[in-house]
Amino acid sequence: MDKYEVKLSFIIVNFNGMSDTLELIDSVYKANLKFSHEIIVIDNGSKNNEFEAIKMRYPSIKGLYHTENLGFAGGNNLGIDIAVGDYFYFINNDTLLPQEASTEIAGMMTFLTMHPWVGGLSPKILFDEPENTLQFAGSTPLSKLTLRNKQLGYGELDKGQYDELKPIPYLHGAAMMLPKQVIQRVGKMPAFYFLYYEELDWSVTIRQSYELFYYPGAHIYHKESASTGRDSPLKMFYLSRNRIIFAARNCKGSDKVYALIYLVFLAGMWQALKLTIQGQLTLLGAHLRGMGSGISWFQNVR
Structure with missing residues (x-):
């Protein structure tokens, strides 16, 4: 396999979601990535040790089974401790890479290499169903009063209307790529949130030293809320x-x-x-x- 200068670490947190995680890893292999990479799976307190079952199917993956659920940030932080790549790509286990992922992800890494003042990227995120429907194409800042914002493109058909590279206030937790050196400088995710708002808080910290961007030249598919459910x-x-x-x-x-x-x-x-x-x-x-x-x-x- 041809190798780029950079090496990418996929960091995936699993919680009682082995079927989704296996489907995601399948999509990584089917994409035939043309750069050096590793896949790290953190089984974050599943009822049974699903990491070992996943590793039986894919012996080359790295990771571990943690008996306690440490939450979204805590699980990803365990992945950070293991990862050796120059770039870390945090992706939810209920996402899927597209066939074009090799070229698209290489483009993300190249962009970060050429723009060291950029601290992280989130790609265009599409719902897995219905087809060609946007979930994320950037966002507005949180209101100072209500702490709510608008996710651009949400629920719209993707017709190329959000294909402009642009700064964003926050990364999207379902898919975000950061250089290792950025994390070394700003620190890992704030784990006390356990679930929700941790990537927003982390983004605020990162933006004290860097800019964040929505990168429409790459995309990923998301099976929204497979682990927590709507209004649970x-x-x-x-x-x-x-x-x-x-x-x-x-x-x-x-x-x-x-x-x-x-x-x-x-x-x-x-x-x-x-x-x-x-x-x-x-x-x-x-x-x-x-x-x-x-x-x-x-x-x-x-």
């Missing part, structure tokens, strides 16, 4: 919790005060009222516990 109690808890933590960590001065008031007393209570009216008591409990956990975290670290 797990998702509700961590979204409610981590918005508060993110505001406490990243908003400054009066912006922090206003954001926390909004998140807890306006948006938080409105969400609780809606869930009560809808009779979704399990989600309501998860939401209230999440807010309580976020407030407790903020009080303990002030």
Whole structure:
């Protein structure tokens, strides 16, 4: 196999999702990548040791089975500790590489090599189904008050309308490539979030020294929410919790005060009222516990 100067480490976190992970690795091999690379799988607290079963099918992969679920960031950080590539490509286990991946990923690495002031890239992300439907083509900044933003292209048919390379405020956690030297400088992902907002917080840290870009010359397919489900109690808890933590960590001065008031007393209570009216008591409990956990975290670290 021809080898480029750079070497790429794929970092994949698996949690009770062996079938998805195997399908992703299949897509990596089918892409016939023309550069030196390694595949690292972190089995992050699955009920059974799925890493060993995955390695039986693909003996060349690296990684480990960790008996405790360390969350999205914690699992990826274990991958960082193992990876030896010059570039790390973090991809969700419920994604698939396209046939064109060899040329596209090589283009991403070349771009980062030629622009050392760029700290990371996210490619165009398409839903696996329905066909040719966009999930991510960049995003707007988070509102200082609501801590919400817009994901550009979401749900639109891909007609090339988002094929312009451009700076973005945040990388997308489903697919993001960073040079190893950037991580060595800024540190690993903040693991205390456990799930959701960790890549946003990490992006804020990275942007203190670098720029981030949406790279439309590469794409990936995403089977959204295969592990957590839509509107699951797990998702509700961590979204409610981590918005508060993110505001406490990243908003400054009066912006922090206003954001926390909004998140807890306006948006938080409105969400609780809606869930009560809808009779979704399990989600309501998860939401209230999440807010309580976020407030407790903020009080303990002030």
